[in-house]
Amino acid sequence: MNFIQSKRLKQRNEGLKDLEKSLENKEKTLIIHYSCESFVNLFGRSPRITSISIRNLQTGQTISFSIHIQAQINRMDFNNLSDEDYDKLEYYMLNEFYEFAKERLKFKWIHWNMRDTNFGFEAISIRFRILGGSPLEIDIENRYDLPRILSKIYTYDYEDHGESGKLLSLCARNEISFRDALSGKKEAEAFANRNYLDLHKSTLNKVSIIESIIEKTENGSLKVKVKPKEIYGLTISGLREIVANNWILNLAWGIFIFFVGYFVQKYLN
Structure with a gap:
């Protein structure tokens, strides 16, 4: 049992354990990210997927699946795809x-906010079903959402969202190169303009970025927006909780208050 306890420290320890668990066998740990059509103005239709990039954390080897590559394999002009062409290529890519x-x-899959039917493993699965495929289920317990882990370790306010999102804001703070990475807004524009190559490069860059953030978090060098007192819960309310949760500190505080009161009363008398 830890000598010092508080909700903040408990949450931080959970985050550190999640990170350690995700990295316990790097040879079987993958980083995944993907790009897709904008969620706006789809009128309930699932967003088309443009590219998926996956990197092995041990070897650094990266594999990509993209409309840009698939079109070339099928000898099609990816700058002039009809809806029917796109459906066909997207099916091949997801397959x-x-x-x-x-x-x-059964590998560990580390991702950035891929956690629902709008953007996530389920969104990929739904797209494949719509296109006539039979998707496989990646075990939920093997999916590790890096932003959620960072929120546990450093608090939710570890970085500002800004115009480009927390991922790219964190890059800027830590001087991680993000030359080819596009913000969500820029990716939507790239899709609308059929710049599939730019989306492919952005997805590749983002798995590299996520790897750098993982490495910095693991070795304790990641720079975040919040101060150490907030990370470790050393605010006034946090210190009160730490004292209240430890009988030794509680007793010491009681004795301290008793003697302070005693000497103040003696001085006043």
Whole structure:
């Protein structure tokens, strides 16, 4: 049992344990990120997927599945795709992704906010079903949402969202290169303009960025917006909680208050 306890420290320890668990076998740890159509003005339709990039944390080897590459394999002009062409290429792309994932379902999959049907593993699964495919299920317990882990370790306010989102803001703070990475807004514009190559490069860059953030978090060198007193819960309310949760500190505080009161009363008398 830890000598010093508080909700903040408990949450931080949970985050550190989640990180350690995700990295316990780096040879079987993958970083995944993908780009897709904007969520806006789809009128309930699921967003089309443009590219998926996956990097092995041990070897650094990266594999990509993208409309840009698939169009070239099928000898099609990716700058002039009809909706029917896109559906066909997207199906081939997602089928290759699931073929890759089939032998790695038990691996650890680290991602950035891929946690719902708008943007996430479920969103990829839904798209493949719509296109006529049969997706595989990557175990939920093997999915690790890095922003959630960072929120536990450093508090939710570890970085400002800003215009470009927390990922790119964190890059700027830590001097991590993000030359080819696009913000969500820029990615939506790139899709609308059929700049699939830019989206492909952005996705590749982002798995590299996520790897750098993981490394800095693991070695304790990640720079965040919040101060150490907030990270460790050493605010006034946090210190009160720490004292209240430890009988030794509580007793020491009681004795301290008793003697302060005693000497103040003696002085006044």
